[in-house]
Amino acid sequence: MKYAIHVVLVAAVTVSLVAQESKMQPPTAADWAALAKLPDLTGVWEAPTVGRGGQGPAIGPPPVPQLTPAYAAKKRDLDARNFDDTDAANCLPTGMPAIMGHPYPYEFLLTPGKVTIVTEAYQQVRHIYTDGRPLPADPDPTFNGTSIGRWDRDTLVVETIGFSPLTTIARNTPHSDKMRIVERFRLTGPDTMSVETTVTDAEALAKPWTTTRTLARHRDWTIREYICEENNRNFLDAQGKAGVKLETPAKKE
């Protein structure tokens, strides 16, 4: 009996070691070469805005998610309390999906089994695993969630789950732990990319919320440092009131 348990244990440990080992195999020359056959999303991208040669952003009110009655009530309550601004004024990163809607650039990096998106605003990084692993069943909630990606012909399809309750779907619009975000990244020209984002949340949203954004590639740009706490004079206080700190600036010699 004791011997049988031993055998089972040894077998289980061996299997898990083998599984881990296969995940940790270093990329081969063939893996690196295979990247060249994928659509080239690499480089620094930003949503074009009027006045600097872009095609123009979608001007006008952005589409608004349709909420379930329970979450519409939550939003009304938050609108009444946090009327001025969001905690981003206190330098709290916005998390997903808002982090992908900033007027700051993103750098896309493709390596074997992974797409990495460096977002300049709030100096954030998104890790998107494209090595075939499934999404974990119950990841710890985080600002940018847990992501996997796969290539659907010319489109990178990214699924993300597991979001911190400190993040929102939109302004004063909380999500449930069922929120799921699917993004479809597709080149539409030599230096343009379409990003279609669909948010589903069976508890919070009456129907899936889809928005589309166009990004332009800037071959001559690099990502800059963005330390929000460097000199943040904006704030949102506990009563939901926004303000600006105007104390005498530090002397610089």
Add this chain to the structure above:
Amino acid sequence: MRSIAHATGRTLLVTALLCGMAASARAHHSAAAVFDMNAEKTMTGVVKQVDWTNPHIWIWLNVPNASGQVETWGFEGMSPNFLARRGWTRSSLLPGMRIAVTFRPLHDGKAGGMFMTGKLEDGKVLTSAGAEYK
């Protein structure tokens, strides 16, 4: 000819400001929460200090008040990241330069506002949307 170019430039920069600022403000904070976006004031003074910092640059201007004393006003601009890609450098404004600043005042009336444009003595105009307009 010059005045037409000037007018076109102004229209462009105002359009750019309206669109660019609205979007950029969302990245960090709501401009309308603290600044009166319907008001525009102009103030002339001497640059005391420029903070070329994230999440916003701050331009500190020494301005004489009605009783002849010097007051320091603070103006919030875009981020160095945004501006450096659009023609500004950290030396575009330096201490000692005399400029006329157009700004959206703070709701609470304190000595500050949101920087819109800065007209230098040589006629060059720096804007929140970029430095390419003159």
